[in-house]
Amino acid sequence: MIGNYPRKAKFTKKTNDLLERDARLISPSYTRDYPFFVQTGRGREVIDVEGNAFLDFGAGIAVCATGHCHPKVVSAIKAQTDEFLHMSGTDFFYRQQTDLAEKLGEIAGMKEGMVFYGNSGAEAVEAAMKLARFYKNKPGFIAFTGAFHGRTMGAVSLTASKAVQREYYAPLQPVAHTPYGDCNNCQFNHHRDHCAANGSVCIDYIEHTILGKVMPVGDCAAIVMEPIQGEGGYIVPEAFWMEDLQRLANKYDLLLICDEVQAGMGRTGKWFAHQNYDGFKPDIITFAKGIASGMPLGGIITERDLMRYWVPGSHASTFGGNPVSCAAALATINVIEEEDLLENANAKGKLLRTLLEENSRSIAVLENTRGLGLMSAVDIVGYKDGVPIRDTVLNKCFDKGLILLGCGKEGVRFCPALNITTEEICKCTEILFDTIKEVIK
Ligand code: PLP
Numbered sequence: 001m002i003g004n005y006p007r008k009a010k011f012t013k014k015t016n017d018l019l020e021r022d023a024r025l026i027s028p029s030y031t032r033d034y035p036f037f038v039q040t041g042r043g044r045e046v047i048d049v050e051g052n053a054f055l056d057f058g059a060g061i062a063v064c065a066t067g068h069c070h071p072k073v074v075s076a077i078k079a080q081t082d083e084f085l086h087m088s089g090t091d092f093f094y095r096q097q098t099d100l101a102e103k104l105g106e107i108a109g110m111k112e113g114m115v116f117y118g119n120s121g122a123e124a125v126e127a128a129m130k131l132a133r134f135y136k137n138k139p140g141f142i143a144f145t146g147a148f149h150g151r152t153m154g155a156v157s158l159t160a161s162k163a164v165q166r167e168y169y170a171p172l173q174p175v176a177h178t179p180y181g182d183c184n185n186c187q188f189n190h191h192r193d194h195c196a197a198n199g200s201v202c203i204d205y206i207e208h209t210i211l212g213k214v215m216p217v218g219d220c221a222a223i224v225m226e227p228i229q230g231e232g233g234y235i236v237p238e239a240f241w242m243e244d245l246q247r248l249a250n251k252y253d254l255l256l257i258c259d260e261v262q263a264g265m266g267r268t269g270k271w272f273a274h275q276n277y278d279g280f281k282p283d284i285i286t287f288a289k290g291i292a293s294g295m296p297l298g299g300i301i302t303e304r305d306l307m308r309y310w311v312p313g314s315h316a317s318t319f320g321g322n323p324v325s326c327a328a329a330l331a332t333i334n335v336i337e338e339e340d341l342l343e344n345a346n347a348k349g350k351l352l353r354t355l356l357e358e359n360s361r362s363i364a365v366l367e368n369t370r371g372l373g374l375m376s377a378v379d380i381v382g383y384k385d386g387v388p389i390r391d392t393v394l395n396k397c398f399d400k401g402l403i404l405l406g407c408g409k410e411g412v413r414f415c416p417a418l419n420i421t422t423e424e425i426c427k428c429t430e431i432l433f434d435t436i437k438e439v440i441k
Pocket of ligand 1: 259
């Protein structure tokens with residue numbers, strides 16, 4: 001339900017006390033954007049401890065795929081908690097893991113899929129890196145500038161989104177970073193048409209400079225990529241870039257790791273974002289975030305031909321693939337299927353981008369609408385009074401009861417629950433456009 005949003009979230013002593021307590025007790029390393037203390041969440045609405053309602057276009061950073069507390073997901077979680085909470089898939093068997101693995105192999109389009117479970121996106125990426133190293137017996141990786149793959153030591157070695165995420169953590173794993181296929185912001189100043197016709201200049205750079213001079217093929221296990229670069233700015237690569245990347249990986253027999261932690265689980269209108277690109281076939285797919293509608297779960301999917309090389313003890317996790325999380329994931333997949341949420345993600349994403357594009361004709365600071373499905377973004381460019389207009393706008397939207405997240409340098413990302421409605425898309429854009437006009441006038 002939407003409407004009745006506070007004109008300005010009023011924070012009383014209650015929130016201020018909680019903020020003060022949090023500042024004393026919780027690590028300062030988190031990057032909280034808003035002074036928002038959540039009390040309850042239902043559907044696409046979250047309510048803070050003061051009773052203020054907010055329309056949530058962040059969905060817990062693209063996690064609450066079926067909305068907050070979808071009744072079918074909650075009931076699957078409750079049913080599982082009546083049976084058992086934990087047994088550890090490292091040492092014992094339970095069918096929730098196999099039921100889910102069967103489904104994941106199917107939706108990933110694997111011939112004979114196999115799954116490894118962890119608890120988070122970073123653990124999924126660690127597993128992918130370890131499997132690639134184990135199989136290839138080579139230490140190195142190629143990853144992309146702007147990438148975000150997580151914060152554990154392996155994953156942060158691949159991450160190249162913001163310096164603060166890497167600073168003082170060296171030495172990291174051997175990773176050579178290279179420009180992503182961002183044709184709107186080409187690091188080589190080439191035009192997309194030139195690359196479409198002659199081959200991507202940035203893939204050529206990987207072949208001749210990265211593999212030729214920096215990370216020799218003999219040391220390189222895999223290329224790690226996001227099918228849409230997430231934290232980097234919701235950058236959607238061109239189909240020819242994906243083809244060129246696949247060709248390069250095949251030519252040098254490098255594993256292709258597709259990090260679907262943010263883009264996967266229906267967010268782009270396909271189960272996995274790379275499925276929007278015909279013929280693209282990663283060796284390892286990572287998943288997390290949206291898979292269990294908010295319960296912690298992550299992991300990797302590969303063909304059995306690859307994962308079968310691991311031997312008992314090569315990798316494991318006490319909590320990974322927890323039965324309650326697996327039950328939530330199975331319910332999430334069922335809800336996505338039953339409620340046709342892939343189609344909804346496509347349709348609502350299209351509507352959102354149409355509204356953004358139409359309005360960017362009259363609102364000068366609104367530029368560069370992009371995205372697939374409900375992984376969409378727009379830039380709000382420029383500064384006012386020395387502050388990025390994007391930041392002022394997002395803060396004011398929050399005051400009006402709309403939660404939006406930034407991404408990249410000037411981007412605003414839209415990653416709501418996959419069951420977002422037309423009314424909610426219109427409400428969100430109305431608040432956003434009105435706020436931009438107020439800020440720039
Ligand atoms: N990979 C991608 C593409 C992500 O977007 C993220 C988180 O934003 C991660 C990995 C890390 O996930 P987590 O925060 O669950 O460790």
